[in-house]
Amino acid sequence: MDEEQEQEASKSVFVALMREEGDATEILLVENAPKYLPNGALKPKGWGMPGGGVDGDEGEKHTAAREVLEETGYVLEQDSVTLLDYEMRGNNHMVLIVTGKIAGGRIKTTAGDDTITAAWFPINRLPSTVYNSHKKRIARALEILKENSAIEYY
Numbered sequence: 001m002d003e004e005q006e007q008e009a010s011k012s013v014f015v016a017l018m019r020e021e022g023d024a025t026e027i028l029l030v031e032n033a034p035k036y037l038p039n040g041a042l043k044p045k046g047w048g049m050p051g052g053g054v055d056g057d058e059g060e061k062h063t064a065a066r067e068v069l070e071e072t073g074y075v076l077e078q079d080s081v082t083l084l085d086y087e088m089r090g091n092n093h094m095v096l097i098v099t100g101k102i103a104g105g106r107i108k109t110t111a112g113d114d115t116i117t118a119a120w121f122p123i124n125r126l127p128s129t130v131y132n133s134h135k136k137r138i139a140r141a142l143e144i145l146k147e148n149s150a151i152e153y154y
Contacts, residue, residue: 009088013063013096014051014134015076016084016141024122027138028107029130030071031116047127048134049097050118064098072118073108077101084144085137097137099145 017028029047037043050071054063061081068076080101087095109117121127123142126135 009092009094011054011060011063011094011096012051013054013060013067013098014049014137015064015068015081016049016097016099016138016145017068017074017076017102018099018123018142018145019120021120021122024124025142026120026122027126027142028072028074028118028120029127029134030118031127033114033116035114044129045116046129046131047121048131049137050115060096060098064100068100068102069105071108071115072105074102074105077103084141087137095137097141099141 019026028050030050031047032043032045034045035043050068052063052067054060058066061078064081065076065078068074077100081098082100083096083098085097089095107118109119123138126138130138
């Protein structure tokens with residue numbers, strides 16, 4: 001991708017926050033309310049990683065921190081945000097998968113923004129309504145984090 005194409009591409013950032021709890025690896029997910037997408041399709045209620053679109057000149061690290069706070073109640077340490085992987089959706093939308101460290105805050109279990117709740121889940125017992133695209137992103141993030149021995153303890 002050349003610089004001109006990259007500048008024109010819109011971006012979304014999804015944050016893979018994992019921890020070891022006992023002998024299980026857990027991931028922080030948010031339950032999203034159903035909503036209509038710009039193309040008119042209905043996105044059903046379901047679970048996914050916290051995240052969303054990069055607003056204007058906002059940097060990806062700031063987007064990650066803002067989305068995590070809005071959707072989960074946790075404060076993400078912006079300087080800890082690390083790119084794990086990315087994917088292109090069509091010709092003009094880049095999805096970044098990042099990770100980071102929780103610096104504080106408290107899990108939000110009530111509705112806020114466009115989410116219903118947030119919760120930690122063992123990787124091997126994810127809710128049945130996790131979006132398929134997020135299942136793939138979670139698997140990729142877990143693979144990269146395990147390769148680098150980088151799963152954090154919170």
